[in-house]
Amino acid sequence: MRKLILLPFLLLAACSTEAGPNDTGSTGNTGTQAENASAPDGGANPADANTPPVPAETPARTVSDEEVQAVMKDNDVTSGNRPLIAAGNKQEPAYKPKREPKYGFQVGGDITNEQLANYYVDITVEIDGQEQGTMSIELWPHHAPGTVRNFLRYADEGFYDGLGFHRILREFMVQGGDPAGNGSGDGPHGNIIGEFAVPGQEGRDHAYGVLSMARGNSPNSASCQFFICCAETPDVWNLDGNYASFGKLTKGVDVLEAMASVPVGGPRRSSPMRKVVMSKVEVKEGAAPKGDKPIERPLPDLGGEPGxxxxxxxxxxxxxxxxxxxxxxxxxxxxxxxxxxxxxxxxxxxxxxxxxxxxxxxxxxxxxxxxxxxxxxxxxxxxxxxxxxxxxxxxxxxxxxxxxxxxxxxxxxxxxxxxxxxxxxxxxxxxxxxxxxxxxxxxxxxxxxxxxxxxxxxxxxxxxxxxxxxxxxxxxxxxxxxxxxxx
Structure with a gap:
């Protein structure tokens, strides 16, 4: 987060502490709205609220074998962290996909990075057992091919089916995809290289409806947890260059709003008080369908009163x-x-x-x-x-x-x-x-x-x-x- 002193209006607005979601392998944290929402959690302790959780200089790229080996070497197993590896290069023996994969999204599989653009994802959501509808999400493999491949692989294997959104901040984001259900879990395919936007790169800004990877303190600690931004606030804008955005909602604003509006509690006021679950996350071929509503936060019905x-x-x-x-x-x-x-x-x-x-x-x-x-x-x-x-x-x-x-x-x-x-x-x-x-x-x-x-x-x-x-x-x-x- 940008650190300012003696800035009355900017300390209230531009310097909020929600700088990004950290939640894969930690207790999960993100927030100025009653918590340090400085990061969508992703497997490590959340970043300090007063500093950017990671540098913003890692360009989007395809992960090479040499990079994978270098990261694995640099990540000392004795530190207690899992080895950081490219998606698809590791599979835990006990893991069995919930359904037979239809496509070959693993690294070295049948689908090339260029072909990743031919797919989108549908996420069907239930709240307390009541279906809310389906969100369609376009993906950005031209910006973050490794991240997109990782997400598609998990979706294709049915990994997300039945998992919940464990962290909800109305003025920030909704976070889910954790098999542990509390922000501490990792996926079976290891961590992935952080593919962050670089200065001047267009089309990757975090905004309402943008899909991005949760992570821990390390830039290379994202695994399976993701978040969807549900506001236009400094907490969201501070994510740019620090978290790997890789897609955006094209349909299903009502579903996102239903999730974002769920009452929350807990010590950090981000734990949903109702059960928010992805009943099915499915990979589809073609272009993501467009909804009949713009992808922006809808204004409330004020009964004729001004905003x-x-x-x-x-x-x-x-x-x-x-x-x-x-x-x-x-x-x-x-x-x-x-x-x-x-x-x-x-x-x-x-x-x-x-x-x-x-x-x-x-x-x-x-x-x-x-x-x-x-x-x-x-x-x-x-x-x-x-x-x-x-x-x-x-x-x-x-x-x-x-x-x-x-x-x-x-x-x-x-x-x-x-x-x-x-x-x-x-x-x-x-x-x-x-x-x-x-x-x-x-x-x-x-x-x-x-x-x-x-x-x-x-x-x-x-x-x-x-x-x-x-x-x-x-x-x-x-x-x-x-x-x-x-x-």
């Missing part, structure tokens, strides 16, 4: 309010009601709302704020921050890093004191945040993170309308909220 709103509000608190923010006020509940009634009449008569905010609101804001008490909210089920802004924040990360290094170099040269360096960097960041706010509006907060009445009123308003949230111990514990939707 995002920006509001300005006047908070009128009083003695005895459940959460009185104006503790020094002598205003009684009756006085507050009288004031609110008067303000509503003045607003209806056309008095300037912003001026009333500055004069009367008990909300905390700085005296010199031009337009105080403005909040943006994302509706339930929507990405908390719009993807466009999130992506721009993510892409700013190297720019911020470069600025930080430049300021730090001047500090070390004696041109700036520590305090001056901090002030200059924070001022520069505030300017960048202001640019983003000017373009997109304030960075939203999730509706669920606000007082319930705030969202209940705000999302019902049209732009320019004003509404009132009455005091309520649960829904509006701070007092009265006079809310105007401004965007």
């Amino acid at each position: 995002y709103v920006t509001v300005q509000h006047i908070l009128i608190s009083f003695q005895g309010a459940q959460r009185n923010v104006a503790k020094d006020t002598e205003r009684t509940a009756a006085d507050a009601k009288t004031l609110v009634d008067d303000l509503m009449k003045r607003i209806e008569a056309g008095e300037d709302f912003n001026a009333l905010v500055k004069q009367y609101s008990d909300d905390n804001f700085l005296p010199d704020e031009a337009t105080p008490s403005i909040y943006a909210m994302s509706n339930n089920g929507m990405p908390e921050v719009p993807t466009e802004r999130l992506r721009e924040e993510f892409d700013l990360t190297p720019v911020v890093q470069a600025k930080q290094q430049e300021i730090d170099a001047r500090r070390r040269a004696g041109e700036l004191t520590d305090q001056q360096a901090r002030d200059e960097l924070n001022g520069w960041i505030r300017a960048k945040v202001a640019e983003l706010d000017e373009k997109y509006g304030p960075r939203p907060r999730a509706r669920g993170a606000m007082a319930p009445a705030f969202g209940d009123v705000g999302f019902k308003l049209q732009v320019g309308e004003v509404g009132l949230a009455e005091p309520d111990a649960q829904k509006s514990p701070f007092g009265y909220h006079i809310i105007k939707r401004i965007k």
Whole structure:
């Protein structure tokens, strides 16, 4: 993960800890959403949350016999790791395919790397025994031939039939294919060489619906576990160059969404509370069929409400309010009601709302704020921050890093004191945040993170309308909220 310091907005967005799935031979970990989702696990301990789990310099290639031998030699058997070998070059004596393979996907078999493009995979999913449908997945042998061959071989042998998705993170990915069912298992054909994208390589970015291999800390530790991205977030984008993407969903968005939406629990909040199983994973010939829906995360049904709103509000608190923010006020509940009634009449008569905010609101804001008490909210089920802004924040990360290094170099040269360096960097960041706010509006907060009445009123308003949230111990514990939707 990119390591940044003193970056208020980037630390929240571009620097989330979910940098990739590690789960084959470990307890399995991936996550900023209540866990270190820094990696889809794949057979080793997950990567540290603050550093990229692997270098991003390994190009996609066909694995040669010399590479296989070199990797086997370098992997000391006494370390406790299985020898890292190319898919198809090892088969454990006890392993017996669940069904007779139809094709020859093993290394040295009948099917060449060029011919791998003639196949796709269908994955049929059940949740608690109820069939959800089938996902069709196109494969990318031109980018990752060894990875595609490995996956096709397992699918052709029926290896995945009956296995589950043991790790689900709604804002990241769903991970499955582990014979142990908990992230600790490997496949019978050994580990494969990591075929990661290289800088400038197009068509391999991790995004919604992309299929990729889970692995451990070593770049060459992927075996049989895989994951499918189910979001567009920095956690997903951070996987590029660190995990071997090798295909993408062409049909079955509803199935992926059903899996991604399963309730989760456990210490890391990623263990599905319902049984999510691949009833059948089957290799098919030809081009993967296209569905009637775009391969993107569908928007929730909001019942006519907007996905995002920006509001300005006047908070009128009083003695005895459940959460009185104006503790020094002598205003009684009756006085507050009288004031609110008067303000509503003045607003209806056309008095300037912003001026009333500055004069009367008990909300905390700085005296010199031009337009105080403005909040943006994302509706339930929507990405908390719009993807466009999130992506721009993510892409700013190297720019911020470069600025930080430049300021730090001047500090070390004696041109700036520590305090001056901090002030200059924070001022520069505030300017960048202001640019983003000017373009997109304030960075939203999730509706669920606000007082319930705030969202209940705000999302019902049209732009320019004003509404009132009455005091309520649960829904509006701070007092009265006079809310105007401004965007």
